[in-house]
Amino acid sequence: MRAKVSAFMAAGLLCLTIAPRTHAEADSVFAKANAEYAAGHFREAITDYESLVKAHQWSTSLFYDLGNAYFRVGDLGRAILNYERALALDPSQPEAQANLRLVRDQARALELAKSWPEEHLAFLTSNQYAWAAAAAFWCAACMICAFYFARRGSVVWIFTLLLLSAICVGSAFAVYAFENGSTGRDLAIVTGKKIQARLATADNAGAVLVLPPGSEVKILSTRGNWTYAALPNELRGWIPAESAERVRL
Amino acid sequence: MEIPMFRRVLFVALIAIAGMPCARADSPAVTAVLTSSEAEVDQPVQLQIKVTGGSGATPPSDIAVDGLDIRYSGSSQEFRLNGLNASSSVVYNYTVLPLKAGTFTIPPQVVHAAGGLLRTPALTLNVAPNDGAAAGSRRGANALDERKMVFAELVIPRTSAYVGEIVPAEIRLGFNTRVRARLADGPNLIGQGFTTQRMPQPQQSIETIDGRAYQVVTFKTAIAAARSGKFEIGPVEAKAIVQVPRRSGSRTRSPFDIFGMDDPFSDPFFNDPFAGLAEQREIKIQSQPVTLEVKPLPPNAPPGFSGAVGIFNLTTDVKPKTAQIGDPLTATASISGRGNFDRVTAPIMESDRGWHTYPPSSTFKPDDDIGISGTKSFELVLTPNERKDAVPPLIFTYFDPLKEKYVTLKGDKLPVVVEGGAAPAVTPAFASSSVPTTPVAAGPTPESQAQDILYQVTDHENWGQTFAPIFMCPVFWTAQAVPLLGLIGFFGWKSRQRRLENREAQKRATWEHETSELQKKLRRADESPDRYFAEALRLVQLKTALARKVEPNTVDAESAVAAFQLSGEKRDRVRELFRRSDELRYSGGQDGDGMVAEETRHEVLELIDSLS
Numbered sequence: 001m002r003a004k005v006s007a008f009m010a011a012g013l014l015c016l017t018i019a020p021r022t023h024a025e026a027d028s029v030f031a032k033a034n035a036e037y038a039a040g041h042f043r044e045a046i047t048d049y050e051s052l053v054k055a056h057q058w059s060t061s062l063f064y065d066l067g068n069a070y071f072r073v074g075d076l077g078r079a080i081l082n083y084e085r086a087l088a089l090d091p092s093q094p095e096a097q098a099n100l101r102l103v104r105d106q107a108r109a110l111e112l113a114k115s116w117p118e119e120h121l122a123f124l125t126s127n128q129y130a131w132a133a134a135a136a137f138w139c140a141a142c143m144i145c146a147f148y149f150a151r152r153g154s155v156v157w158i159f160t161l162l163l164l165s166a167i168c169v170g171s172a173f174a175v176y177a178f179e180n181g182s183t184g185r186d187l188a189i190v191t192g193k194k195i196q197a198r199l200a201t202a203d204n205a206g207a208v209l210v211l212p213p214g215s216e217v218k219i220l221s222t223r224g225n226w227t228y229a230a231l232p233n234e235l236r237g238w239i240p241a242e243s244a245e246r247v248r249l
Numbered sequence: 250m251e252i253p254m255f256r257r258v259l260f261v262a263l264i265a266i267a268g269m270p271c272a273r274a275d276s277p278a279v280t281a282v283l284t285s286s287e288a289e290v291d292q293p294v295q296l297q298i299k300v301t302g303g304s305g306a307t308p309p310s311d312i313a314v315d316g317l318d319i320r321y322s323g324s325s326q327e328f329r330l331n332g333l334n335a336s337s338s339v340v341y342n343y344t345v346l347p348l349k350a351g352t353f354t355i356p357p358q359v360v361h362a363a364g365g366l367l368r369t370p371a372l373t374l375n376v377a378p379n380d381g382a383a384a385g386s387r388r389g390a391n392a393l394d395e396r397k398m399v400f401a402e403l404v405i406p407r408t409s410a411y412v413g414e415i416v417p418a419e420i421r422l423g424f425n426t427r428v429r430a431r432l433a434d435g436p437n438l439i440g441q442g443f444t445t446q447r448m449p450q451p452q453q454s455i456e457t458i459d460g461r462a463y464q465v466v467t468f469k470t471a472i473a474a475a476r477s478g479k480f481e482i483g484p485v486e487a488k489a490i491v492q493v494p495r496r497s498g499s500r501t502r503s504p505f506d507i508f509g510m511d512d513p514f515s516d517p518f519f520n521d522p523f524a525g526l527a528e529q530r531e532i533k534i535q536s537q538p539v540t541l542e543v544k545p546l547p548p549n550a551p552p553g554f555s556g557a558v559g560i561f562n563l564t565t566d567v568k569p570k571t572a573q574i575g576d577p578l579t580a581t582a583s584i585s586g587r588g589n590f591d592r593v594t595a596p597i598m599e600s601d602r603g604w605h606t607y608p609p610s611s612t613f614k615p616d617d618d619i620g621i622s623g624t625k626s627f628e629l630v631l632t633p634n635e636r637k638d639a640v641p642p643l644i645f646t647y648f649d650p651l652k653e654k655y656v657t658l659k660g661d662k663l664p665v666v667v668e669g670g671a672a673p674a675v676t677p678a679f680a681s682s683s684v685p686t687t688p689v690a691a692g693p694t695p696e697s698q699a700q701d702i703l704y705q706v707t708d709h710e711n712w713g714q715t716f717a718p719i720f721m722c723p724v725f726w727t728a729q730a731v732p733l734l735g736l737i738g739f740f741g742w743k744s745r746q747r748r749l750e751n752r753e754a755q756k757r758a759t760w761e762h763e764t765s766e767l768q769k770k771l772r773r774a775d776e777s778p779d780r781y782f783a784e785a786l787r788l789v790q791l792k793t794a795l796a797r798k799v800e801p802n803t804v805d806a807e808s809a810v811a812a813f814q815l816s817g818e819k820r821d822r823v824r825e826l827f828r829r830s831d832e833l834r835y836s837g838g839q840d841g842d843g844m845v846a847e848e849t850r851h852e853v854l855e856l857i858d859s860l861s
Contacts, residue, residue, distance in 0.1 A: 027709060058715070127718060130718065130725065138733075141732075248716035
């Protein structure tokens with residue numbers, strides 16, 4: 001028992017020691033990449049930014065700057081991908097929003113149609129809805145508990161309980177809709193050029209839609225080197241798996 | 250008198266019974282006759298195969314003779330009682346339609362009857378060419394020539410057209426008003442290398458052609474050639490069911506009735522009363538084909554030409570007239586006129602620089618039944634990427650077959666006011682303060698230099714962010730432990746409180762019960778003084794405990810006095826009660842004869858009752 005406690009404490013200390021060092025290293029790599037970008041060495045900057053991505057040192061600024069670097073080298077698809085990643089981490093980042101809009105226009109990228117909940121419940125993020133659902137749940141649970149002991153209720157009491165239940169269920173539904181919607185976990189961005197969605201997993205199969213770089217697709221399934229995806233304009237088709245990358249890593 | 254009569258009847262009956270087996274024992278026989286051995290082309294005659302004495306005969310289902318169209322038309326059964334001899338026969342009827350002139354032999358036909366095979370004799374039919382006038386005179390007023398019953402006509406007003414050009418066409422089907430006819434199939438326009446527009450509901454009219462009245466059904470359509478060359482359009486084919494009057498000669502006399510003794514019940518009318526008045530016939534109607542020469546479109550078509558051929562007009566509009574950069578505008582283009590609207594595509598912008606266009610939507614409103622004239626409207630959603638004062642003109646190109654050249658329609662410049670919103674174009678590319686900024690080195694840049702992205706962000710915060718949604722992070726579920734523990738604590742505290750309250754209530758109930766019992770005991774006069782005073786003391790303690798919510802055993806004289814705020818005499822009496830009880834309990838002293846005096850008991854009870 002004592003040995004276990006010791007091991008646990010050692011691991012904790014190790015984490016506390018390593019984490020700042022890792023963050024310090026990430027800081028220096030990030031600063032170096034920014035300097036290369038400022039010097040116009042965009043490809044070197046991309047290499048450094050990507051090294052941070054591979055090291056799981058993710059941040060909104062990192063993906064935003066990486067998107068800018070890709071834009072500078074003319075890779076609009078990956079620029080859009082990284083702006084989307086920045087917004088996935090912080091949906092309110094204004095610079096990423098502005099640049100994404102600009103690059104999307106230039107790339108003529110196609111966007112997935114938003115579902116009704118995504119369109120009308122977008123005033124909170126998925127995470128905020130998750131917290132709201134949890135808070136409403138616990139408030140409702142406390143009210144039920146208090147009701148149990150008080151053994152008397154009123155119309156206001158019942159109305160409040162119903163309201164909290166509705167908030168809980170509605171928020172959970174919003175979380176589900178967001179996670180499975182066009183901006184959810186299966187959102188991917190087309191990074192390849194001259195990509196055509198096809199009816200079957202063959203290069204000579206009939207074309208469904210031409211996807212400009214940066215277009216949004218929703219990955220439905222994968223078979224070998226092909227991915228079956230929901231496409232803009234309410235279409236579906238197969239695209240080469242390497243031609244699109246998921247936004248969420 | 251009666252006996253000879255009876256004998257006569259008996260005799261006839263015996264003869265009949267004796268003759269019946271003879272009739273039944275007749276061997277089956279078959280004969281075949283034509284109603285006429287002479288006919289003309291398209292003049293039908295009847296073939297009748299008569300099977301006598303054979304029950305369950307199977308007639309030939311298909312009689313094939315080159316030049317004759319022979320079709321089974323029904324059967325009739327015949328019973329004959331000839332004296333004492335009864336016989337039955339079945340006549341199978343066939344309609345023989347000569348298709349060409351010549352001498353034809355209908356070969357012997359095999360009939361299965363009574364378990365055996367019977368053969369009909371071979372029949373000869375001489376068919377003469379059809380002479381209209383002669384036939385008309387021979388058939389009489391009710392007989393109609395099939396060629397005069399119906400006709401089909403394909404009317405194409407043009408002899409030449411361009412590839413893709415819409416050419417109107419009219420299909421006319423005429424039915425002689427003297428026959429009842431209905432269209433069974435079609436009309437179908439036969440041919441290759443052209444497309445046909447859908448045919449709306451036909452128009453019907455009565456027309457007189459060559460002195461005959463026809464009900465004319467007119468189908469309107471249009472054709473468009475898919476390639477150049479000389480085409481044969483048509484023929485138009487259709488099938489119709491017509492009812493023609495049955496010829497009078499075929500009813501008058503059966504060919505088997507050689508002695509002219511035909512009975513009226515052998516008439517086919519009794520098999521099918523309506524068929525006896527008219528006969529139905531399916532006929533094929535065919536028109537003459539029409540030749541159309543299709544010319545190719547001139548080479549060097551302008552860019553944007555999508556194959557539209559015809560005469561068109563273009564009108565454009567845009568809404569709203571004022572917008573911010575990035576806001577959508579809807580440009581409407583209406584192309585009206587006459588031509589192949591299926592090849593009319595959305596007009597293109599003269600210059601899309603600074604605009605982001607989305608795929609257009611279209612609606613078509615036809616002005617006619619076949620959809621070759623009308624208005625096709627397109628809606629193009631545009632978003633300006635920069636400040637603009639007008640939407641560039643929309644351009645539509647088509648080929649005019651009358652002018653025989655390509656025509657490019659250019660809409661007006663549509664004035665709008667697009668004002669800068671976020672206007673990222675004017676933001677410098679490098680506006681970071683923490684990193685020294687240098688001009689962007691020459692290198693591959695996106696096509697649009699007019700707009701640029703925003704600056705780098707050099708501030709870094711919270712490395713190690715995750716894409717996982719919050720509900721998949723441990724911190725979320727750890728946070729749920731706080732309200733959970735709080736809820737559990739609250740629940741436990743309330744439960745314990747309730748339990749304690751329950752215990753207190755039980756204790757009070759016990760005390761109240763004991764108080765009640767003691768009050769009853771004290772009213773009785775059978776207690777010894779020590780017990781009486783002990784019970785009186787207990788009663789005071791219980792009353793004090795109930796009043797003050799304390800343990801009865803802890804109550805002494807002073808606390809009882811304080812509990813009921815007694816003063817004066819009552820206070821002294823309570824103290825005396827406690828004193829006497831202690832004295833009796835500890836000293837064992839007796840009072841009187843061992844019973845409590847009535848006066849004392851009364852005083853004690855009065856004191857106890859006053860404690861409230």
